[in-house]
Amino acid sequence: MDSPTLPQALAALRAELVEAVPHEAAEWLEATLGWAADADWESSFAVATRRVGRGALPVSGMPAADAARVLLLHAADADLATVTRLYQQGDAAERRAVLQALSYLHLGPEAVPLVEDALRTNDTRLIVAAVGDYAAAHLDQHQWRHAVLKCVFTGVPLTAVSGLATRTDAELLRMLGDYAAEREAAGRPVPEDVGEVLAAQPPHQPQHPQEP
Amino acid sequence: MRIFDPHIHMSSRTTDDYRAMRDAGVRALVEPAFWLGQPRTNVGSFLDYFDALLGWEPYRAAEHGITHHCALALNPKEANDPRCVPVLAELDRYLRKDSVVAVGEIGYDSMTPAEDEALAAQLQLAVDHELPALVHTPHRDKVAGVTRTVDVVRESALPTERVLLDHLNETTVAAAKDSGCWLGFSVYPDTKMDETRMVRLLREYGTEKVLVNSAADWGNSDPLKTRRVGEAMLADGFSDDEVDLVLWRNPVAFYSLSGRLDLGERPERDDYAGNVLRRGAPADS
Numbered sequence: 001m002d003s004p005t006l007p008q009a010l011a012a013l014r015a016e017l018v019e020a021v022p023h024e025a026a027e028w029l030e031a032t033l034g035w036a037a038d039a040d041w042e043s044s045f046a047v048a049t050r051r052v053g054r055g056a057l058p059v060s061g062m063p064a065a066d067a068a069r070v071l072l073l074h075a076a077d078a079d080l081a082t083v084t085r086l087y088q089q090g091d092a093a094e095r096r097a098v099l100q101a102l103s104y105l106h107l108g109p110e111a112v113p114l115v116e117d118a119l120r121t122n123d124t125r126l127i128v129a130a131v132g133d134y135a136a137a138h139l140d141q142h143q144w145r146h147a148v149l150k151c152v153f154t155g156v157p158l159t160a161v162s163g164l165a166t167r168t169d170a171e172l173l174r175m176l177g178d179y180a181a182e183r184e185a186a187g188r189p190v191p192e193d194v195g196e197v198l199a200a201q202p203p204h205q206p207q208h209p210q211e212p
Numbered sequence: 213m214r215i216f217d218p219h220i221h222m223s224s225r226t227t228d229d230y231r232a233m234r235d236a237g238v239r240a241l242v243e244p245a246f247w248l249g250q251p252r253t254n255v256g257s258f259l260d261y262f263d264a265l266l267g268w269e270p271y272r273a274a275e276h277g278i279t280h281h282c283a284l285a286l287n288p289k290e291a292n293d294p295r296c297v298p299v300l301a302e303l304d305r306y307l308r309k310d311s312v313v314a315v316g317e318i319g320y321d322s323m324t325p326a327e328d329e330a331l332a333a334q335l336q337l338a339v340d341h342e343l344p345a346l347v348h349t350p351h352r353d354k355v356a357g358v359t360r361t362v363d364v365v366r367e368s369a370l371p372t373e374r375v376l377l378d379h380l381n382e383t384t385v386a387a388a389k390d391s392g393c394w395l396g397f398s399v400y401p402d403t404k405m406d407e408t409r410m411v412r413l414l415r416e417y418g419t420e421k422v423l424v425n426s427a428a429d430w431g432n433s434d435p436l437k438t439r440r441v442g443e444a445m446l447a448d449g450f451s452d453d454e455v456d457l458v459l460w461r462n463p464v465a466f467y468s469l470s471g472r473l474d475l476g477e478r479p480e481r482d483d484y485a486g487n488v489l490r491r492g493a494p495a496d497s
């Protein structure tokens with residue numbers, strides 16, 4: 001059952017996943033996505049890794065189980081209560097899948113607490129998943145800047161941050177500039193990607209501030 | 213020497229310990245659920261702990277190239293506390309998780325009726341979830357405790373071949389071996405077993421179905437005791453292959469009974485579109 005509204009990115013992901021996994025797993029996936037609108041798809045969500053394996057997809061690099069779970073959440077059109085429960089009761093991989101799926105679901109900003117929860121951890125698997133399109137769309141400017149700083153402090157490359165080019169403002173540049181100065185004062189290297197952001201938009205020449 | 217520590221409480225250890233373990237040859241471990249060093253006062257305290265065993269600890273371990281799985285359960289000590297017992301109702305959803313490879317540690321502490329109930333209920337949970345069980349044997353009144361533990365296991369629907377009896381010693385190994393269970397030994401600096409006595413038992417009872425762990429926890433313990441046992445075995449004339457059997461293949465075989473043990477590459481560590489490749493930036497957030 002192909003959802004007529006399957007976004008292009010998910011359609012590509014689904015094709016890549018079906019192609020990459022063994023025949024049996026692909027059949028399971030097609031069947032379980034077909035039921036997702038009604039039946040007990042949450043059981044499929046739980047066992048996804050055991051069904052499609054631990055491997056990563058060849059093109060996107062996404063773990064196959066993450067892809068399967070994101071597709072399931074979308075096919076089920078999971079609501080806020082459901083994603084919240086699956087996140088709270090999930091292990092790290094399940095939580096990561098929920099975070100990655102948020103931007104494909106019919107959710108407004110109500111799921112921001114899940115992103116905030118992930119950003120409170122020091123688990124980079126969760127932090128990477130938390131700073132995607134959903135965060136770019138719904139975190140307020142203060143939260144979003146701190147999400148970027150969290151990436152910097154936990155070693156998550158800034159390429160993981162959605163909307164970096166459009167949401168970077170003078171205040172974030174000031175924060176990154178201070179961070180770079182603190183690193184230099186301590187005789188430590190400034191991460192390359194931080195240096196690149198600063199070089200592109202030096203903090204002493206602020207762009208148009210975008211206070212929320 | 214590749215080492216699988218089949219019973220170690222990493223949440224009570226520092227990140228330095230992970231580094232030292234990796235340097236000593238530890239590549240995989242199982243962390244069974246136990247207490248917090250002081251009594252829990254509510255079920256939520258278990259849930260946060262289980263979440264850590266499914267999230268943060270595997271992450272911390274992976275940072276040092278160690279694969280982390282866990283066993284989950286209501287521990288014997290807290291099975292006696294009515295504030296804790298309701299966690300039994302929460303275990304069902306946790307035991308479905310990918311990195312859970314056993315129910316444990318369960319068993320007896322003071323051999324009370326409450327412990328009887330928790331043990332029987334959790335052996336049944338192991339059956340329901342097709343998991344093996346890690347069964348702690350009591351430190352006080354140990355010989356009687358092992359006999360009673362084996363009786364309860366026999367009365368359960370879980371075959372003894374799917375049970376690991378842990379914290380065994382000279383006085384309990386024979387009964388445990390007769391039961392058909394797997395045999396676990398915790399090697400400690402000054403309690404439980406030490407490496408010299410461990411080698412003696414391996415000489416006497418053989419290496420089959422024997423697992424050695426450091427159990428390292430809040431007490432005086434040493435997460436490198438598995439390595440010390442391997443060295444003591446070699447010094448005593450055991451072959452590299454026998455050391456590998458005890459320190460790697462036996463724990464792999466036991467936890468593989470879950471069908472969930474995964475010692476392969478973790479895509480999320482290194483390959484995920486470069487996303488989680490660390491830049492070597494400070495991690496002191």
Ligand SMILES: [Zn+2]
Nearest residue numbers: 244246317427
């Ligand atoms: Zn223990």
